[in-house]
Amino acid sequence: MTTVTVQRDLLAERKAAAAAFRRELTARGVLCVNMISSPGAGKTSLIQAAAQAWNGRCRAAVLTGDIATDRDAQRLAPFAPVRQLTTGGACHLELSLVQRGWLELAWENVEFLIIENVGNLVCPASHDLGEHLRVVVLSVTEGDDKPGKYPKAFRTSQACVINKIDLLPYVPFSMEAVTTDARLVQPALPIFPVSASTGAGVAEWCAFLESSRARMLAETAPAGNPSP
């Protein structure tokens, strides 16, 4: 028997495809945000709240993923150009679906591409969609022990939104406990307490997205090298 050393990265192709899409978006000045959470954490409401807060000042287009129905796209249609991506049973979005949706959007002068992933804290954490920012959304009704239970979702995210803070008086959820737990997994994680329904914290969240895009533009402008 002979042993042949191969050392091939079996994920190389998908990593390269995601990096290429990210470069394309960077070159167009589009900051891509991939929002992941469990079902019902309030991703759609948060996107709607940000779009309403911007009120045309910043231009965001939305791709929203679901296993079935176009309910999220219908909800968001009055506030932003949106395409529904229906996965037909798959528990996460894949790059090819996102790219097709992006082409269908065909929207000029978009500054933000917001991807609302399928509600799931597991599989979306392993799929790079070409985003510049991965955002994990956790609502207070889910419990403050989630970061340690879903470490990949929190480790691979660049920001965390704690949503539904208007319900804090009614549920056993400690902001301190969730912050400690999240920072063991991802010490640099910025955490934004928000209520998409009352609007609390939405301005800070929008400002973070705007400053992230400004940083992306500043990093890429002089050298003309759009690596994220």
Next chain:
Amino acid sequence: MHERGLVSGLLVQIREVVTPRSPRCVRAVHLTVGEFTGVEPELVRSAFEELAPAVLHHSVQLQLQVVRLAARCRACALEFDVERFHFVCPSCACDNVDIIAGEQFELTSLTIEPLFDAARPGD
């Protein structure tokens, strides 16, 4: 991740590596899977058992090596296994650490039957 798709990709890679020989000359496939890759070794194994017979020899073995999640501290350069997903240096308590292992999914090597004859009956 979905392991069936990954195993299909693996079989394509194996065919490429052994060309121009028949992929049926492969006797063992050695994979490295990181524990933080999001790839479940048991699901890789069952997908392999299901998909491999169409391409590889019936007696082919799958050797899976699981690699622990490890990081390097940016302050003191200590390399350590990350326990319970706490990304904090056990020596200096610095929390600025880089993952150095545990996120890979690699075809490490292939064990090949050198005298294998694809035309021989029974193979």
